[in-house]
Amino acid sequence: MSYKKRKIVNKLMLTISVFTFLIGAFFLFWILGDVFLKGARYINWRMFIEVPKPPGVPGGGIGNALVGTFILTILASIIGVPIGIMVGVYVNEYGRGKLAWWTKFLTEVLTSFPTIIIGVFVYIILVVPMKSFSALAGGIALGIIMLPIIAKSADEAIKMVPISLREAAYALGIPKWKTILRVVIPSASGGIITGIMIGIARVMGETAPLLFTSLNNVYWSVSLTKPIGSLTVTIFNYATSPYDDWRNMAYASAFILVLLVLFLNIIARLYAGKRRK
Amino acid sequence: MKKNLGDKIFKGIALFSSLFVILLVFFLFVELLIYSFPSIKKFGIYFFIDKIWDPVTERYGALPAIYGTIVTSILALLIAFPLSIGIAIFISELAPPALKRPLSFIIELLGAIPSLIYGMWGLFSLAPLVQLKIGPFLQRILGFLPFFQGYPLGVGYLTAGIVLSVMIIPTISSLSREILMAVPIDQREAGYALGMTKWEVIWKIVLGNARSGIFAAGILGLGRALGEAVAVTMVIGNFPNISVSLFSPGVTITSVIINEFAEAAGQLKISVLMELALVLFLITFLIMGLARYYILKRIEGR
Numbered sequence: 001m002s003y004k005k006r007k008i009v010n011k012l013m014l015t016i017s018v019f020t021f022l023i024g025a026f027f028l029f030w031i032l033g034d035v036f037l038k039g040a041r042y043i044n045w046r047m048f049i050e051v052p053k054p055p056g057v058p059g060g061g062i063g064n065a066l067v068g069t070f071i072l073t074i075l076a077s078i079i080g081v082p083i084g085i086m087v088g089v090y091v092n093e094y095g096r097g098k099l100a101w102w103t104k105f106l107t108e109v110l111t112s113f114p115t116i117i118i119g120v121f122v123y124i125i126l127v128v129p130m131k132s133f134s135a136l137a138g139g140i141a142l143g144i145i146m147l148p149i150i151a152k153s154a155d156e157a158i159k160m161v162p163i164s165l166r167e168a169a170y171a172l173g174i175p176k177w178k179t180i181l182r183v184v185i186p187s188a189s190g191g192i193i194t195g196i197m198i199g200i201a202r203v204m205g206e207t208a209p210l211l212f213t214s215l216n217n218v219y220w221s222v223s224l225t226k227p228i229g230s231l232t233v234t235i236f237n238y239a240t241s242p243y244d245d246w247r248n249m250a251y252a253s254a255f256i257l258v259l260l261v262l263f264l265n266i267i268a269r270l271y272a273g274k275r276r277k
Numbered sequence: 278m279k280k281n282l283g284d285k286i287f288k289g290i291a292l293f294s295s296l297f298v299i300l301l302v303f304f305l306f307v308e309l310l311i312y313s314f315p316s317i318k319k320f321g322i323y324f325f326i327d328k329i330w331d332p333v334t335e336r337y338g339a340l341p342a343i344y345g346t347i348v349t350s351i352l353a354l355l356i357a358f359p360l361s362i363g364i365a366i367f368i369s370e371l372a373p374p375a376l377k378r379p380l381s382f383i384i385e386l387l388g389a390i391p392s393l394i395y396g397m398w399g400l401f402s403l404a405p406l407v408q409l410k411i412g413p414f415l416q417r418i419l420g421f422l423p424f425f426q427g428y429p430l431g432v433g434y435l436t437a438g439i440v441l442s443v444m445i446i447p448t449i450s451s452l453s454r455e456i457l458m459a460v461p462i463d464q465r466e467a468g469y470a471l472g473m474t475k476w477e478v479i480w481k482i483v484l485g486n487a488r489s490g491i492f493a494a495g496i497l498g499l500g501r502a503l504g505e506a507v508a509v510t511m512v513i514g515n516f517p518n519i520s521v522s523l524f525s526p527g528v529t530i531t532s533v534i535i536n537e538f539a540e541a542a543g544q545l546k547i548s549v550l551m552e553l554a555l556v557l558f559l560i561t562f563l564i565m566g567l568a569r570y571y572i573l574k575r576i577e578g579r
Contacts, residue, residue: 010474020363086294114504177287205391208506
Protein backbone atom coordinates (compact mmCIF):
# COMPACT_ATOMS: atom_id res chain seq x y z
CA MET A 1 0.00 0.00 0.00
CA SER A 2 1.22 3.42 -0.82
CA TYR A 3 1.84 5.93 1.93
CA LYS A 4 -1.10 8.06 0.83
CA LYS A 5 -3.46 5.08 0.89
CA ARG A 6 -2.23 4.07 4.33
CA LYS A 7 -2.89 7.56 5.62
CA ILE A 8 -6.42 7.51 4.23
CA VAL A 9 -7.11 4.12 5.80
CA ASN A 10 -5.70 5.48 9.06
CA LYS A 11 -8.00 8.51 9.05
CA LEU A 12 -11.02 6.46 8.00
CA MET A 13 -10.64 3.79 10.66
CA LEU A 14 -9.95 6.26 13.45
CA THR A 15 -13.05 8.21 12.45
CA ILE A 16 -15.10 5.02 12.50
CA SER A 17 -13.82 4.32 15.99
CA VAL A 18 -14.97 7.76 17.17
CA PHE A 19 -18.34 7.07 15.56
CA THR A 20 -18.81 3.77 17.37
CA PHE A 21 -18.42 5.61 20.64
CA LEU A 22 -20.92 8.24 19.55
CA ILE A 23 -23.39 5.48 18.66
CA GLY A 24 -22.99 3.97 22.12
CA ALA A 25 -23.46 7.36 23.80
CA PHE A 26 -26.42 8.06 21.51
CA PHE A 27 -28.20 4.92 22.72
CA LEU A 28 -27.64 5.94 26.34
CA PHE A 29 -29.16 9.37 25.80
CA TRP A 30 -31.96 7.98 23.68
CA ILE A 31 -33.01 5.42 26.28
CA LEU A 32 -32.67 7.81 29.21
CA GLY A 33 -34.29 10.66 27.29
CA ASP A 34 -37.17 8.38 26.38
CA VAL A 35 -37.89 7.58 30.03
CA PHE A 36 -37.41 11.16 31.18
CA LEU A 37 -39.56 12.73 28.49
CA LYS A 38 -42.38 10.21 28.70
CA GLY A 39 -42.20 9.77 32.46
CA ALA A 40 -41.57 13.19 33.98
CA ARG A 41 -44.91 14.71 33.05
CA TYR A 42 -46.95 11.99 34.76
CA ILE A 43 -45.09 12.31 38.04
CA ASN A 44 -47.24 13.63 40.86
CA TRP A 45 -46.90 13.57 44.59
CA ARG A 46 -49.90 11.38 45.20
CA MET A 47 -48.36 8.46 43.36
CA PHE A 48 -45.81 8.05 46.15
CA ILE A 49 -48.45 7.40 48.78
CA GLU A 50 -51.14 5.55 46.83
CA VAL A 51 -51.53 1.95 45.71
CA PRO A 52 -52.33 0.88 42.14
CA LYS A 53 -55.88 1.45 40.93
CA PRO A 54 -57.80 -0.42 38.22
CA PRO A 55 -57.42 0.98 34.70
CA GLY A 56 -59.67 3.93 34.04
CA VAL A 57 -59.85 4.94 37.69
CA PRO A 58 -57.91 8.20 38.06
CA GLY A 59 -55.03 8.40 40.51
CA GLY A 60 -53.27 5.36 41.80
CA GLY A 61 -49.63 5.07 42.63
CA ILE A 62 -46.65 3.05 43.54
CA GLY A 63 -46.36 3.70 47.27
CA ASN A 64 -46.62 0.02 48.14
CA ALA A 65 -44.18 -0.90 45.37
CA LEU A 66 -41.58 1.55 46.69
CA VAL A 67 -41.92 0.10 50.18
CA GLY A 68 -41.70 -3.40 48.69
CA THR A 69 -38.55 -2.61 46.73
CA PHE A 70 -37.05 -1.11 49.86
CA ILE A 71 -37.80 -4.22 51.93
CA LEU A 72 -36.54 -6.55 49.21
CA THR A 73 -33.31 -4.56 48.89
CA ILE A 74 -32.73 -4.64 52.65
CA LEU A 75 -33.30 -8.41 52.70
CA ALA A 76 -30.94 -8.85 49.77
CA SER A 77 -28.26 -6.78 51.50
CA ILE A 78 -28.56 -8.77 54.72
CA ILE A 79 -27.69 -11.89 52.74
CA GLY A 80 -25.43 -10.55 50.04
CA VAL A 81 -23.20 -8.10 51.90
CA PRO A 82 -21.77 -10.15 54.79
CA ILE A 83 -21.36 -13.37 52.81
CA GLY A 84 -19.91 -11.44 49.89
CA ILE A 85 -17.33 -9.70 52.07
CA MET A 86 -16.37 -12.97 53.74
CA VAL A 87 -15.88 -14.59 50.35
CA GLY A 88 -13.51 -11.75 49.51
CA VAL A 89 -11.74 -12.31 52.83
CA TYR A 90 -11.45 -16.03 52.27
CA VAL A 91 -9.95 -15.91 48.80
CA ASN A 92 -7.39 -13.31 49.88
CA GLU A 93 -6.50 -14.13 53.47
CA TYR A 94 -7.05 -17.87 53.79
CA GLY A 95 -7.56 -19.55 50.47
CA ARG A 96 -4.57 -20.66 48.52
CA GLY A 97 -5.61 -23.91 46.95
CA LYS A 98 -8.32 -25.34 44.72
CA LEU A 99 -11.21 -24.17 46.91
CA ALA A 100 -10.22 -20.53 46.53
CA TRP A 101 -9.81 -20.97 42.79
CA TRP A 102 -13.25 -22.54 42.46
CA THR A 103 -14.81 -19.86 44.63
CA LYS A 104 -13.31 -17.14 42.47
CA PHE A 105 -14.26 -18.89 39.27
CA LEU A 106 -17.87 -19.53 40.31
CA THR A 107 -18.19 -15.98 41.67
CA GLU A 108 -17.13 -14.69 38.25
CA VAL A 109 -19.61 -16.96 36.53
CA LEU A 110 -22.43 -15.99 38.91
CA THR A 111 -21.79 -12.27 38.34
CA SER A 112 -23.18 -12.47 34.84
CA PHE A 113 -25.41 -15.50 35.27
CA PRO A 114 -29.02 -15.21 34.00
CA THR A 115 -30.95 -13.91 36.98
CA ILE A 116 -34.09 -15.66 35.80
CA ILE A 117 -32.45 -18.99 36.75
CA ILE A 118 -31.81 -17.69 40.26
CA GLY A 119 -35.50 -16.80 40.43
CA VAL A 120 -36.58 -20.26 39.28
CA PHE A 121 -34.18 -21.85 41.78
CA VAL A 122 -35.57 -19.89 44.73
CA TYR A 123 -39.06 -20.76 43.51
CA ILE A 124 -38.13 -24.45 43.82
CA ILE A 125 -36.42 -24.28 47.20
CA LEU A 126 -38.67 -21.75 48.93
CA VAL A 127 -41.92 -20.91 47.17
CA VAL A 128 -42.91 -24.54 46.54
CA PRO A 129 -42.33 -25.76 50.14
CA MET A 130 -43.91 -22.61 51.64
CA LYS A 131 -46.78 -22.95 49.14
CA SER A 132 -46.77 -19.19 48.67
CA PHE A 133 -44.87 -16.46 46.93
CA SER A 134 -43.23 -14.28 49.53
CA ALA A 135 -41.13 -11.20 50.17
CA LEU A 136 -38.62 -13.49 51.84
CA ALA A 137 -38.17 -15.54 48.66
CA GLY A 138 -37.74 -12.35 46.63
CA GLY A 139 -35.16 -11.01 49.08
CA ILE A 140 -33.21 -14.25 49.02
CA ALA A 141 -33.19 -14.33 45.22
CA LEU A 142 -31.93 -10.75 45.09
CA GLY A 143 -29.40 -11.56 47.81
CA ILE A 144 -27.99 -14.38 45.71
CA ILE A 145 -27.73 -11.96 42.77
CA MET A 146 -26.02 -9.36 44.94
CA LEU A 147 -23.55 -11.75 46.58
CA PRO A 148 -21.08 -12.20 43.69
CA ILE A 149 -21.04 -8.45 42.99
CA ILE A 150 -20.05 -7.72 46.59
CA ALA A 151 -17.62 -10.65 46.67
CA LYS A 152 -15.85 -9.43 43.56
CA SER A 153 -15.46 -5.86 44.75
CA ALA A 154 -14.39 -7.04 48.24
CA ASP A 155 -11.85 -9.37 46.65
CA GLU A 156 -10.40 -6.56 44.53
CA ALA A 157 -10.38 -4.06 47.41
CA ILE A 158 -8.78 -6.46 49.90
CA LYS A 159 -6.14 -7.41 47.35
CA MET A 160 -5.06 -3.74 47.30
CA VAL A 161 -4.43 -3.56 51.05
CA PRO A 162 -0.64 -3.52 51.46
CA ILE A 163 0.85 -6.54 53.18
CA SER A 164 2.86 -4.20 55.44
CA LEU A 165 -0.36 -3.10 57.18
CA ARG A 166 -1.07 -6.70 58.14
CA GLU A 167 2.50 -7.24 59.25
CA ALA A 168 2.38 -4.14 61.43
CA ALA A 169 -0.71 -5.52 63.15
CA TYR A 170 0.83 -8.97 63.58
CA ALA A 171 3.95 -7.32 65.06
CA LEU A 172 1.73 -5.85 67.76
CA GLY A 173 0.55 -9.34 68.59
CA ILE A 174 -2.95 -8.84 67.20
CA PRO A 175 -4.54 -12.12 66.10
CA LYS A 176 -5.27 -12.65 62.44
CA TRP A 177 -9.04 -12.39 62.69
CA LYS A 178 -8.83 -9.08 64.53
CA THR A 179 -6.29 -7.83 62.01
CA ILE A 180 -8.71 -8.63 59.21
CA LEU A 181 -11.70 -7.07 60.98
CA ARG A 182 -9.94 -3.97 62.31
CA VAL A 183 -7.22 -3.31 59.75
CA VAL A 184 -7.81 -5.07 56.44
CA ILE A 185 -11.56 -4.58 55.99
CA PRO A 186 -11.54 -0.91 57.10
CA SER A 187 -8.67 -0.23 54.69
CA ALA A 188 -10.64 -1.88 51.92
CA SER A 189 -13.95 -0.26 52.92
CA GLY A 190 -13.89 2.24 50.04
CA GLY A 191 -13.95 -0.45 47.40
CA ILE A 192 -16.42 -2.53 49.36
CA ILE A 193 -18.84 0.39 49.80
CA THR A 194 -18.65 1.15 46.09
CA GLY A 195 -19.46 -2.50 45.43
CA ILE A 196 -22.42 -2.40 47.80
CA MET A 197 -23.85 0.66 46.06
CA ILE A 198 -23.47 -0.97 42.64
CA GLY A 199 -24.98 -4.17 44.01
CA ILE A 200 -28.00 -2.36 45.45
CA ALA A 201 -28.52 -0.48 42.19
CA ARG A 202 -28.36 -3.75 40.33
CA VAL A 203 -30.90 -5.66 42.41
CA MET A 204 -33.29 -2.72 42.55
CA GLY A 205 -33.65 -3.00 38.80
CA GLU A 206 -34.18 -6.76 38.70
CA THR A 207 -37.56 -7.96 37.44
CA ALA A 208 -37.30 -11.53 36.20
CA PRO A 209 -36.29 -13.22 39.49
CA LEU A 210 -39.09 -11.44 41.34
CA LEU A 211 -41.74 -12.82 38.99
CA PHE A 212 -41.00 -16.28 40.45
CA THR A 213 -40.48 -15.30 44.07
CA SER A 214 -42.13 -12.21 45.51
CA LEU A 215 -44.58 -11.96 42.58
CA ASN A 216 -46.66 -8.83 43.16
CA ASN A 217 -49.10 -7.29 45.57
CA VAL A 218 -51.28 -4.32 44.80
CA TYR A 219 -51.95 -3.63 48.47
CA TRP A 220 -49.76 -2.30 51.26
CA SER A 221 -47.82 -5.16 52.72
CA VAL A 222 -44.74 -5.52 54.86
CA SER A 223 -45.18 -9.20 55.69
CA LEU A 224 -42.20 -11.32 54.76
CA THR A 225 -44.29 -14.43 54.16
CA LYS A 226 -46.73 -12.84 51.73
CA PRO A 227 -46.24 -11.69 48.14
CA ILE A 228 -44.99 -8.14 47.99
CA GLY A 229 -45.18 -5.43 45.36
CA SER A 230 -42.01 -4.06 43.84
CA LEU A 231 -41.20 -1.15 41.60
CA THR A 232 -39.97 -3.34 38.76
CA VAL A 233 -42.80 -5.90 38.70
CA THR A 234 -45.35 -3.09 38.97
CA ILE A 235 -43.74 -1.30 36.02
CA PHE A 236 -43.59 -4.58 34.07
CA ASN A 237 -47.30 -5.21 34.61
CA TYR A 238 -48.24 -1.64 33.77
CA ALA A 239 -46.02 -1.47 30.69
CA THR A 240 -47.31 -4.73 29.20
CA SER A 241 -50.92 -3.80 29.81
CA PRO A 242 -53.10 -2.50 26.97
CA TYR A 243 -54.29 0.58 28.90
CA ASP A 244 -52.87 4.01 28.15
CA ASP A 245 -53.12 5.40 31.66
CA TRP A 246 -51.30 2.32 33.02
CA ARG A 247 -48.54 2.78 30.46
CA ASN A 248 -48.17 6.40 31.48
CA MET A 249 -47.93 5.25 35.07
CA ALA A 250 -45.30 2.73 33.97
CA TYR A 251 -43.21 5.53 32.48
CA ALA A 252 -43.61 7.73 35.55
CA SER A 253 -42.49 4.83 37.76
CA ALA A 254 -39.67 3.94 35.37
CA PHE A 255 -38.49 7.52 35.64
CA ILE A 256 -38.19 7.11 39.41
CA LEU A 257 -36.46 3.73 39.06
CA VAL A 258 -33.93 5.12 36.59
CA LEU A 259 -33.23 8.12 38.83
CA LEU A 260 -32.56 5.82 41.79
CA VAL A 261 -30.30 3.51 39.80
CA LEU A 262 -28.37 6.33 38.11
CA PHE A 263 -27.99 8.18 41.39
CA LEU A 264 -26.48 5.12 43.10
CA ASN A 265 -24.15 4.45 40.18
CA ILE A 266 -22.95 8.04 39.93
CA ILE A 267 -22.40 8.33 43.69
CA ALA A 268 -20.51 5.03 43.65
CA ARG A 269 -18.34 6.25 40.78
CA LEU A 270 -17.64 9.65 42.40
CA TYR A 271 -16.83 7.95 45.69
CA ALA A 272 -14.44 5.53 44.01
CA GLY A 273 -12.85 8.36 42.02
CA LYS A 274 -12.36 10.49 45.13
CA ARG A 275 -10.64 7.69 46.97
CA ARG A 276 -8.31 7.06 44.08
CA LYS A 277 -6.84 10.57 44.41
CA MET B 278 -5.99 -20.19 73.66
CA LYS B 279 -8.53 -17.42 73.25
CA LYS B 280 -6.69 -16.10 70.24
CA ASN B 281 -6.83 -19.48 68.55
CA LEU B 282 -10.54 -19.80 69.09
CA GLY B 283 -11.26 -16.40 67.53
CA ASP B 284 -9.13 -17.27 64.55
CA LYS B 285 -10.80 -20.63 64.14
CA ILE B 286 -14.31 -19.18 64.24
CA PHE B 287 -13.45 -16.38 61.84
CA LYS B 288 -11.75 -18.71 59.41
CA GLY B 289 -14.74 -21.02 59.70
CA ILE B 290 -17.11 -18.21 58.69
CA ALA B 291 -14.92 -17.27 55.74
CA LEU B 292 -14.69 -20.89 54.67
CA PHE B 293 -18.42 -21.31 55.02
CA SER B 294 -19.03 -18.27 52.79
CA SER B 295 -16.79 -19.70 50.11
CA LEU B 296 -18.45 -23.10 50.32
CA PHE B 297 -21.81 -21.32 50.13
CA VAL B 298 -20.96 -19.99 46.67
CA ILE B 299 -19.79 -23.38 45.44
CA LEU B 300 -22.71 -25.30 46.94
CA LEU B 301 -25.13 -22.69 45.61
CA VAL B 302 -24.10 -23.34 42.02
CA PHE B 303 -24.10 -27.09 42.70
CA PHE B 304 -27.60 -27.10 44.17
CA LEU B 305 -28.87 -24.79 41.45
CA PHE B 306 -27.95 -27.48 38.98
CA VAL B 307 -29.19 -30.42 41.08
CA GLU B 308 -32.57 -28.86 41.92
CA LEU B 309 -33.22 -27.89 38.31
CA LEU B 310 -32.28 -31.41 37.25
CA ILE B 311 -34.60 -33.06 39.78
CA TYR B 312 -37.51 -30.83 38.84
CA SER B 313 -37.06 -31.32 35.13
CA PHE B 314 -37.01 -35.09 35.51
CA PRO B 315 -40.69 -35.70 34.62
CA SER B 316 -40.23 -33.66 31.46
CA ILE B 317 -36.96 -35.37 30.54
CA LYS B 318 -38.59 -38.77 31.08
CA LYS B 319 -41.65 -37.95 29.01
CA PHE B 320 -40.14 -36.15 26.05
CA GLY B 321 -36.53 -37.28 26.02
CA ILE B 322 -34.62 -36.06 23.03
CA TYR B 323 -37.85 -35.02 21.26
CA PHE B 324 -37.95 -32.02 23.59
CA PHE B 325 -35.17 -30.49 21.56
CA ILE B 326 -36.44 -31.30 18.07
CA ASP B 327 -40.19 -30.85 18.47
CA LYS B 328 -41.54 -27.45 17.51
CA ILE B 329 -45.12 -27.95 18.72
CA TRP B 330 -46.09 -26.23 21.95
CA ASP B 331 -49.58 -27.35 22.91
CA PRO B 332 -50.73 -27.25 26.53
CA VAL B 333 -54.06 -28.91 25.64
CA THR B 334 -52.51 -32.17 24.45
CA GLU B 335 -49.55 -31.66 26.79
CA ARG B 336 -47.07 -31.72 23.99
CA TYR B 337 -44.15 -29.42 24.57
CA GLY B 338 -41.27 -28.87 22.19
CA ALA B 339 -38.44 -26.51 22.96
CA LEU B 340 -37.08 -26.03 19.46
CA PRO B 341 -38.68 -22.61 18.75
CA ALA B 342 -37.42 -21.30 22.09
CA ILE B 343 -33.91 -22.58 21.59
CA TYR B 344 -33.90 -21.31 18.02
CA GLY B 345 -35.15 -17.86 19.10
CA THR B 346 -32.58 -17.62 21.87
CA ILE B 347 -29.73 -18.47 19.53
CA VAL B 348 -30.90 -16.23 16.67
CA THR B 349 -31.45 -13.16 18.84
CA SER B 350 -28.18 -13.64 20.74
CA ILE B 351 -26.07 -14.17 17.62
CA LEU B 352 -27.71 -11.17 15.99
CA ALA B 353 -26.95 -9.11 19.10
CA LEU B 354 -23.34 -10.24 19.05
CA LEU B 355 -22.98 -9.42 15.35
CA ILE B 356 -24.14 -5.86 16.00
CA ALA B 357 -22.50 -5.30 19.37
CA PHE B 358 -19.09 -6.88 18.80
CA PRO B 359 -17.71 -4.48 16.16
CA LEU B 360 -19.28 -1.49 17.91
CA SER B 361 -17.78 -2.51 21.25
CA ILE B 362 -14.31 -3.03 19.78
CA GLY B 363 -14.56 0.41 18.18
CA ILE B 364 -15.56 1.93 21.52
CA ALA B 365 -12.75 0.13 23.32
CA ILE B 366 -10.24 1.38 20.73
CA PHE B 367 -11.58 4.89 21.01
CA ILE B 368 -11.32 5.01 24.79
CA SER B 369 -8.05 3.16 25.13
CA GLU B 370 -6.12 4.54 22.13
CA LEU B 371 -7.67 7.81 20.97
CA ALA B 372 -9.33 9.64 23.85
CA PRO B 373 -7.20 12.11 25.84
CA PRO B 374 -6.07 10.55 29.14
CA ALA B 375 -8.11 12.97 31.25
CA LEU B 376 -11.32 11.96 29.43
CA LYS B 377 -10.81 8.20 29.51
CA ARG B 378 -12.63 7.66 32.80
CA PRO B 379 -15.66 9.88 32.16
CA LEU B 380 -16.03 8.50 28.63
CA SER B 381 -15.91 4.91 29.77
CA PHE B 382 -18.40 5.80 32.50
CA ILE B 383 -20.89 6.87 29.83
CA ILE B 384 -20.70 3.43 28.23
CA GLU B 385 -20.74 1.66 31.59
CA LEU B 386 -23.96 3.48 32.48
CA LEU B 387 -25.58 1.59 29.60
CA GLY B 388 -24.87 -1.52 31.63
CA ALA B 389 -26.42 -0.04 34.74
CA ILE B 390 -29.81 0.60 33.14
CA PRO B 391 -32.25 -2.10 34.32
CA SER B 392 -33.31 -4.55 31.64
CA LEU B 393 -36.93 -3.59 32.23
CA ILE B 394 -36.14 -0.08 30.98
CA TYR B 395 -34.54 -1.59 27.88
CA GLY B 396 -37.72 -3.56 27.39
CA MET B 397 -39.90 -0.45 27.55
CA TRP B 398 -37.61 1.42 25.21
CA GLY B 399 -37.60 -1.54 22.84
CA LEU B 400 -41.36 -1.99 22.91
CA PHE B 401 -42.54 1.61 22.72
CA SER B 402 -39.73 3.41 20.87
CA LEU B 403 -37.68 0.92 18.89
CA ALA B 404 -40.41 -1.48 17.76
CA PRO B 405 -42.47 1.20 15.96
CA LEU B 406 -39.27 2.40 14.32
CA VAL B 407 -38.41 -1.12 13.17
CA GLN B 408 -41.92 -1.54 11.83
CA LEU B 409 -42.13 1.75 9.96
CA LYS B 410 -38.56 2.75 9.10
CA ILE B 411 -35.79 0.21 9.72
CA GLY B 412 -37.77 -2.79 8.50
CA PRO B 413 -38.93 -1.32 5.18
CA PHE B 414 -35.44 0.14 4.66
CA LEU B 415 -33.75 -3.24 5.14
CA GLN B 416 -36.34 -4.80 2.88
CA ARG B 417 -35.60 -2.31 0.14
CA ILE B 418 -31.85 -2.83 0.08
CA LEU B 419 -31.55 -6.42 1.30
CA GLY B 420 -35.02 -7.75 0.50
CA PHE B 421 -33.61 -10.52 -1.71
CA LEU B 422 -32.16 -12.22 1.39
CA PRO B 423 -34.38 -14.74 3.21
CA PHE B 424 -33.71 -12.86 6.48
CA PHE B 425 -35.71 -9.87 5.39
CA GLN B 426 -38.85 -11.43 3.96
CA GLY B 427 -42.37 -10.66 5.02
CA TYR B 428 -43.96 -7.76 6.73
CA PRO B 429 -42.13 -6.24 9.72
CA LEU B 430 -44.44 -6.31 12.73
CA GLY B 431 -42.20 -4.26 14.97
CA VAL B 432 -41.75 -6.94 17.59
CA GLY B 433 -39.69 -9.97 16.66
CA TYR B 434 -36.19 -11.36 16.31
CA LEU B 435 -34.73 -8.19 14.80
CA THR B 436 -35.99 -5.84 17.51
CA ALA B 437 -34.95 -8.27 20.23
CA GLY B 438 -31.52 -8.57 18.63
CA ILE B 439 -31.05 -4.80 18.52
CA VAL B 440 -32.18 -4.35 22.14
CA LEU B 441 -29.86 -7.14 23.27
CA SER B 442 -26.97 -5.69 21.31
CA VAL B 443 -27.22 -2.38 23.14
CA MET B 444 -27.43 -4.25 26.44
CA ILE B 445 -24.22 -6.22 25.84
CA ILE B 446 -22.15 -3.34 24.45
CA PRO B 447 -20.94 -2.29 27.94
CA THR B 448 -19.99 -5.88 28.82
CA ILE B 449 -17.87 -6.39 25.72
CA SER B 450 -16.43 -2.91 25.44
CA SER B 451 -15.32 -2.41 29.05
CA LEU B 452 -13.60 -5.78 29.15
CA SER B 453 -11.97 -5.21 25.76
CA ARG B 454 -10.85 -1.76 26.87
CA GLU B 455 -9.12 -3.22 29.92
CA ILE B 456 -7.40 -5.80 27.74
CA LEU B 457 -6.28 -3.17 25.21
CA MET B 458 -4.95 -0.94 27.96
CA ALA B 459 -2.95 -3.84 29.35
CA VAL B 460 -0.93 -4.09 26.12
CA PRO B 461 2.51 -2.66 27.00
CA ILE B 462 3.18 0.86 25.73
CA ASP B 463 6.62 -0.02 24.32
CA GLN B 464 5.03 -2.44 21.87
CA ARG B 465 3.10 0.49 20.42
CA GLU B 466 6.25 2.59 20.35
CA ALA B 467 8.09 -0.16 18.54
CA GLY B 468 5.37 -0.02 15.88
CA TYR B 469 5.62 3.76 15.50
CA ALA B 470 9.41 3.45 15.26
CA LEU B 471 8.88 1.23 12.23
CA GLY B 472 6.88 3.99 10.61
CA MET B 473 3.45 2.46 11.11
CA THR B 474 0.39 4.69 11.15
CA LYS B 475 -1.70 4.87 14.30
CA TRP B 476 -4.32 2.56 12.84
CA GLU B 477 -1.71 0.03 11.77
CA VAL B 478 -0.32 0.02 15.31
CA ILE B 479 -3.81 -0.49 16.73
CA TRP B 480 -4.82 -3.14 14.23
CA LYS B 481 -1.64 -5.16 13.92
CA ILE B 482 0.00 -4.73 17.30
CA VAL B 483 -2.57 -3.80 19.93
CA LEU B 484 -5.48 -5.87 18.61
CA GLY B 485 -3.13 -8.64 17.55
CA ASN B 486 -1.82 -8.84 21.06
CA ALA B 487 -5.24 -8.65 22.68
CA ARG B 488 -6.99 -11.01 20.25
CA SER B 489 -7.73 -13.87 22.60
CA GLY B 490 -8.92 -11.57 25.39
CA ILE B 491 -11.28 -9.73 23.08
CA PHE B 492 -12.61 -13.03 21.84
CA ALA B 493 -13.36 -14.00 25.44
CA ALA B 494 -15.09 -10.63 25.97
CA GLY B 495 -17.31 -11.36 22.97
CA ILE B 496 -18.19 -14.80 24.34
CA LEU B 497 -19.09 -13.22 27.65
CA GLY B 498 -21.36 -10.75 25.87
CA LEU B 499 -23.01 -13.64 24.05
CA GLY B 500 -23.58 -15.35 27.40
CA ARG B 501 -25.29 -12.27 28.74
CA ALA B 502 -27.52 -12.04 25.69
CA LEU B 503 -28.55 -15.71 25.98
CA GLY B 504 -29.79 -15.26 29.54
CA GLU B 505 -31.48 -11.90 29.22
CA ALA B 506 -35.10 -12.22 30.20
CA VAL B 507 -37.46 -9.31 30.71
CA ALA B 508 -36.33 -7.02 27.90
CA VAL B 509 -36.47 -9.85 25.38
CA THR B 510 -39.84 -11.05 26.61
CA MET B 511 -41.26 -7.59 25.97
CA VAL B 512 -40.05 -7.30 22.37
CA ILE B 513 -39.82 -10.85 20.96
CA GLY B 514 -43.52 -11.05 20.05
CA ASN B 515 -44.19 -14.31 21.91
CA PHE B 516 -45.30 -16.50 19.07
CA PRO B 517 -43.97 -20.08 19.00
CA ASN B 518 -42.51 -20.03 15.59
CA ILE B 519 -39.38 -20.89 13.67
CA SER B 520 -38.75 -18.48 10.88
CA VAL B 521 -35.68 -17.47 8.94
CA SER B 522 -37.07 -13.96 8.55
CA LEU B 523 -35.81 -11.65 11.25
CA PHE B 524 -39.04 -9.68 10.99
CA SER B 525 -41.14 -12.50 12.42
CA PRO B 526 -42.15 -12.74 16.04
CA GLY B 527 -40.76 -15.66 18.00
CA VAL B 528 -40.05 -16.95 21.47
CA THR B 529 -36.90 -17.44 23.49
CA ILE B 530 -36.14 -19.77 26.39
CA THR B 531 -36.49 -16.92 28.87
CA SER B 532 -39.67 -15.50 27.33
CA VAL B 533 -41.34 -18.92 27.43
CA ILE B 534 -40.39 -19.38 31.08
CA ILE B 535 -41.75 -15.95 32.03
CA ASN B 536 -44.95 -16.09 30.00
CA GLU B 537 -45.93 -19.70 30.56
CA PHE B 538 -45.04 -19.70 34.23
CA ALA B 539 -47.85 -17.31 35.08
CA GLU B 540 -50.41 -19.72 33.69
CA ALA B 541 -48.56 -22.92 34.47
CA ALA B 542 -50.98 -25.47 35.82
CA GLY B 543 -49.93 -29.04 36.46
CA GLN B 544 -46.70 -30.72 37.35
CA LEU B 545 -45.71 -31.52 33.79
CA LYS B 546 -45.76 -27.94 32.55
CA ILE B 547 -43.74 -26.72 35.54
CA SER B 548 -41.31 -29.52 34.84
CA VAL B 549 -41.07 -28.48 31.20
CA LEU B 550 -40.26 -24.92 32.22
CA MET B 551 -37.64 -26.21 34.66
CA GLU B 552 -36.04 -28.21 31.89
CA LEU B 553 -35.89 -25.04 29.81
CA ALA B 554 -34.19 -23.31 32.74
CA LEU B 555 -31.82 -26.26 32.99
CA VAL B 556 -30.96 -25.97 29.28
CA LEU B 557 -30.29 -22.25 29.75
CA PHE B 558 -28.19 -23.03 32.81
CA LEU B 559 -26.05 -25.50 30.91
CA ILE B 560 -25.60 -23.29 27.84
CA THR B 561 -24.69 -20.16 29.80
CA PHE B 562 -22.58 -22.01 32.34
CA LEU B 563 -20.56 -23.57 29.57
CA ILE B 564 -20.14 -20.29 27.69
CA MET B 565 -19.50 -18.12 30.74
CA GLY B 566 -17.25 -20.75 32.24
CA LEU B 567 -15.14 -20.91 29.09
CA ALA B 568 -14.83 -17.14 28.83
CA ARG B 569 -14.18 -16.62 32.52
CA TYR B 570 -11.68 -19.47 32.66
CA TYR B 571 -9.89 -17.90 29.77
CA ILE B 572 -9.88 -14.41 31.28
CA LEU B 573 -8.96 -15.55 34.80
CA LYS B 574 -6.12 -17.59 33.40
CA ARG B 575 -4.93 -14.72 31.24
CA ILE B 576 -5.03 -12.16 34.02
CA GLU B 577 -3.46 -14.41 36.63
CA GLY B 578 -1.28 -16.51 34.38
CA ARG B 579 1.14 -13.69 33.86
